[in-house]
Amino acid sequence: MGEKSETVRFGILGCAEIARKVARAIGLAPNASLCAVASRSKEKAEKFAAENGFPASVRVYGSYDEVLDDPSVDAVYVPLPTTLHVRWAVMAASKKKHVLLEKPVALDVVHLDQILQVAQSNGVQFMDGTMWLHHPRTAHIHRFFSATSTNSIGPIHFIHSTATMPASPEFLENNIRVKPELDGLGALGDLAWHCIGASLWAKGYQLPTTVTALPDATRNDAGVILSITASLLWDQPNQTLATIHCSFLSHISMDLAICGRDGSVHLRDFVIPYQETSASFDLTFGAKFVDLHIGWNVRPEEVHVANQLPQEALMVQEFSRLVANIRDCGLRPLNKWPEISRKTQLVVDAVKKSLELGCKPICL
């Protein structure tokens, strides 16, 4: 058990579909191991463990409390419906379990602040489950935003992103993400979270000045957002506008375009890369029209970035590194991750408020 004792031991609260992916990621991350899984019934948890081939060492519980009371559990991954986040994330943190919380992290920033406060006062690491932030492509692209880089795209003027996926009639009827009592934010929480996060990321996590919903939002009969478009405006140090579009009603798209003074970056799979082992982006610098404007002097360059581990395993690895630093070396939790979550949530809240006020601009 020598090496294993150094890994961060995860418990998973709930058997959501996405828990399968993160359970696999915990298995792939070299500094993490899965040690417990719980559902509201032991039968469901056992079925989940069997279906995913968990080793016999993984304890299976019929209640979330049992995971939180298991002293061998360092950290929990919480893929529960958003409405339940505040209860279980607070409970986990108060029992000194580090919290990897699925996005959207909360119904609003008031709830999130309850979670973050308890996490802070208990000295546990908080991180949300935004996987693409941990892909090496993301860091690679970010270098082109730096003003000091020799090949910077310059001040960013415009950002456009989409996150759409065609929900089946069954999903639109029954999925937790369209139920007001479970995931009341609908597509705003599930999909726009990524677009808002990408816009903030491109802008170095400066909050926008103004957030405005555009007039095409659609809701289901229960009032849950099925599609939404919004704009985010930064008015300094240089003006930037971001448009985001998210929908459960359209074909899959995950476009991200970042256009600066001197160049642009384009991705079409920014949330979930086309494949696991490498991802690419298109970079355009110094484009000019040739004489007579009958063509361009350059085409976008496709830049490939290989990754040893899938992005979700890199997320688990980074989270586990921070947890091990706290557990084994007495370091403090890293504020970066809860701050990113909180800023994203603030913009989510502003979009929701703008929508509720008939697309009125909301100042942050």
Next chain:
Amino acid sequence: MGEKSETVRFGILGCAEIARKVARAIGLAPNASLCAVASRSKEKAEKFAAENGFPASVRVYGSYDEVLDDPSVDAVYVPLPTTLHVRWAVMAASKKKHVLLEKPVALDVVHLDQILQVAQSNGVQFMDGTMWLHHPRTAHIHRFFSATSTNSIGPIHFIHSTATMPASPEFLENNIRVKPELDGLGALGDLAWHCIGASLWAKGYQLPTTVTALPDATRNDAGVILSITASLLWDQPNQTLATIHCSFLSHISMDLAICGRDGSVHLRDFVIPYQETSASFDLTFGAKFVDLHIGWNVRPEEVHVANQLPQEALMVQEFSRLVANIRDCGLRPLNKWPEISRKTQLVVDAVKKSLELGCKPICL
């Protein structure tokens, strides 16, 4: 002169940079020939003719009136500053010259209607200079919008387009496109014309219900628009939102993304293709995430479309075909082209009005 007598004979009013491109296109189009060129001074016109290697048969005039009074001229191409369009397009049409008018066609629809009325009452063909509409790629893509097509992208839910180009300090100081007395619409006329046109084209030239400027427009000291973002909303038969972003202040981009229920189309060079002899677009159908959502089942397919002639020569060819039909076969002018121009102008006007009213939504 047997074959030449069947070509449509063009006169060009003005020696703008873009006149070089269209003069070349007139030379390339099999059913067109250049027969006259005018500038405000004969010296300028002679210099233009010499620099572009026009044959000696091309008459060179020191005033626009002389072109309009030349009985061998069938049609004029008018690349003058927008402010002068109404005067010279009306004059040309009233002298029975068919009019190929550079975009933006007019400062507003009132001016445009003066032109179109005179064109109609004189039985002359009108067309604006939007070249990409004539590229075979454009027609090729349009097939995927048809509800009856077996591989339709389905109802269009979202359209995003950009037209940006980095203007030099010299351009921003001196170019006619940033002078209120010459091209008062600035980037709205020069660039947003294309984005608005592409959105209307994708929606089968149904006018949007509502047009709203977004809050990031920038103007120069003289009040001319240098960058602008706007949204267009169609609320039936199915809801569609289009966002457009145009700027003289950013790196070149000409993105067009059309996302439907069942698929999507992406271009990055929709106004001016990367190269003259073929163009491509990306088509995505039936994309799904693979199990565990760790990748996609398909990637976009790059579809190449070859063109025998550059898009501007195809534009001249189509215009000349219609002119020849009128001149030689007694047909009536085709209403399609002035209608497209007029709808585009109506949306340009609405964006301008929304901007002037502090980004208020404008109903059409």
